Amino acid sequence: MLTAEDQSLIQQSWEKLKGKDDAGAEALERMFMTYPQTKTYFPHFDIQHGSEQVRNHGKKVVDALGKAIKNMGNLSQALAELSNLHAYNLRVDPVNFKLLAQCFQVVLAVHLGKDYKPEVHAAYDKLLSAVAAVLAEKYR
Numbered sequence: 001m002l003t004a005e006d007q008s009l010i011q012q013s014w015e016k017l018k019g020k021d022d023a024g025a026e027a028l029e030r031m032f033m034t035y036p037q038t039k040t041y042f043p044h045f046d047i048q049h050g051s052e053q054v055r056n057h058g059k060k061v062v063d064a065l066g067k068a069i070k071n072m073g074n075l076s077q078a079l080a081e082l083s084n085l086h087a088y089n090l091r092v093d094p095v096n097f098k099l100l101a102q103c104f105q106v107v108l109a110v111h112l113g114k115d116y117k118p119e120v121h122a123a124y125d126k127l128l129s130a131v132a133a134v135l136a137e138k139y140r
């Protein structure tokens, strides 16, 4: 459960985050390198460093997170379409959501530096867990 304090820490730091367009691609690149099994979902992608496809996909992921951040009170509704897509079409094993979340946290830590205080980290952990839960909730 995201408290009002968590939500405000997330909103403030999200505004401070520069280069959001690249943040998504960086998180994906980290995921592909650190957890190579995740590459199996992207056989149709060029996943080399600097790939335009990864950059574009990264932007989509970051936009979806931005939408989640605008709708923290009602994530299920805000991400309903994405949830259907991942469950029924893409069939991404939900364990992978945690892996991407972990890589995204590393990107936040690198980019926010000292602003990525433990309480900010904890707030994002809750947010990304909640997003992962919504993306996994149709798998039944």
Ligand code: HEG
Binding pocket: 038, 041, 042, 057, 060, 061, 064, 065, 082, 085, 086, 090, 092, 096, 097, 098, 100, 101, 131, 132, 135
């Ligand atoms: Mg998913 C498509 C968001 C985790 C594999 N993902 C998408 C799209 C978005 C998105 C916005 C584009 C949807 C569209 O075109 O309408 N993904 C998203 C979020 C998260 C996530 C927010 C978790 C935080 N995705 C995720 C993970 C995998 C994965 C962990 C696999 C390891 N996503 C995946 C694939 C596609 C999308 C294979 C289709 C890519 C394409 O063909 O363009």
